Amino acid sequence: MSLRSSASLPDTRDRILAAAETLFMERGYAATSLRMITAKARVNLAAVNYHFGSKESLIREVFERRLGPLNAARLAYLDRLEDKAQGRALPVERIVEAIVVPALQVSRDPLGGGAVFLRLLGRAISEPASYVRETLPAHYREVIIRFKDAFSRALPHVPEQDLAWRMHFMFGAMSYTMAGNDALQLIGSCQLDGVDDAESIIRRLVPFLAAGLKAPLADSQARRGSIAARKSINAVGSRKAA
């Protein structure tokens, strides 16, 4: 079993995990070499293959170390909400909180690496690496099912397909935000300094997502919008887009 004597576990494994987490977040999986990781972790190059077997297994463990507890906390949060509601429908805002708030908890992980992992997770969702695209859905499946049911009860008038899409949009806004994607430097054109702590982001994100989920259905107004869109496409297409 190789159970460590509590006090003096050889932190080589954890140092590698922490270094890999940071570097994968900063540079992506493919662009991060094992030599960068072992240099940052101050361990021997061969330690990665000794402790994890391969680079691919390493990134798998990076995710599993934190994603399991995160999604377990989300489900526990939802359980508590549903217990308290005693069968009554939950407010959409509370369900959204059950997804978003545990992320805040992770970002305050006393080990300190939680915030880094959140950014990594936000990036990983659009990471093309096959190990990521196969590992994440397995972790999320139960979360998706449970929350889709909860939203479905809270929004009984929203058809299943529309609800699925709205949850899709919700995960998009969330992942993007958690990834810290200031790539477009929205921030550059107006000051966001000092208010980018996790809690104030959540205070803004939850109402945004709840309003989107509760939005009136498109059908009534959609026809007109769709036609207008079509016309404008032709109009734009006919000019020389410079």
Added chain:
Amino acid sequence: MSLRSSASLPDTRDRILAAAETLFMERGYAATSLRMITAKARVNLAAVNYHFGSKESLIREVFERRLGPLNAARLAYLDRLEDKAQGRALPVERIVEAIVVPALQVSRDPLGGGAVFLRLLGRAISEPASYVRETLPAHYREVIIRFKDAFSRALPHVPEQDLAWRMHFMFGAMSYTMAGNDALQLIGSCQLDGVDDAESIIRRLVPFLAAGLKAPLADSQARRGSIAARKSINAVGSRKAA
């Protein structure tokens, strides 16, 4: 100048661009080798360095070929809306359309590669590669400024910082959707087949985003939610998250 005689331009450049676009979308920048690109494009390996100088310049051209026209179409769409409105505030839905609909146009590019580029673009926003993170903001700066002004007039009661964050969330949901991020396989738990064409996605995305942008401000209810969140964090943190 090397102006080609119209009919028989050596399509080597375009074949490389198309192959690179697809492969960057499928596997990411760092994980795509020049040998993969030249094999797919059926050109010689050295052709990339001959025509583009380097791998980095190649990806830059991949983006500039399509992103310029796309954002120009967005600005033209907004121009047209504002001309018609004659100084009156625009409906939020129309402004959102001006961002989203030109993407639909790109996805119908007669050259056929537009949809691939949209997915690449959605991924690139969270791509850590420095060339991407430095190139994209330059293309988007004017778009951000113009649309922030438009939203600001349409939503005069929303403070600037809140508006910036809501636009941030909007770009998140958009990028995620354009990237085709079914990584969580929301789709697996409920059928979305047959309705995933670009137009029906937009018909669902625009109301979602517009509702989020118009959401009531958090302040009134936020205090309570924040405290509840804090308590739940401690509660969850104290149990063994499995």
Added chain:
DNA sequence: GCATGATTCAAACGTTCGTTTGAATTTTGT
């Protein structure tokens, strides 16, 4: 029709990658 420039091509360059090896070192069990 031939000289000139543009393009393609096979081959090789040096570097870095993930992984393996086998000996040295440390930790553990008795």
Added chain:
DNA sequence: ACAAAATTCAAACGAACGTTTGAATCATGC
């Protein structure tokens, strides 16, 4: 204390990477 197991280490492996080279091939203008 000592054998056995676990871990660390320096060094090297072959493969794949982006890029360069110089000759071969193609197109073009006079």
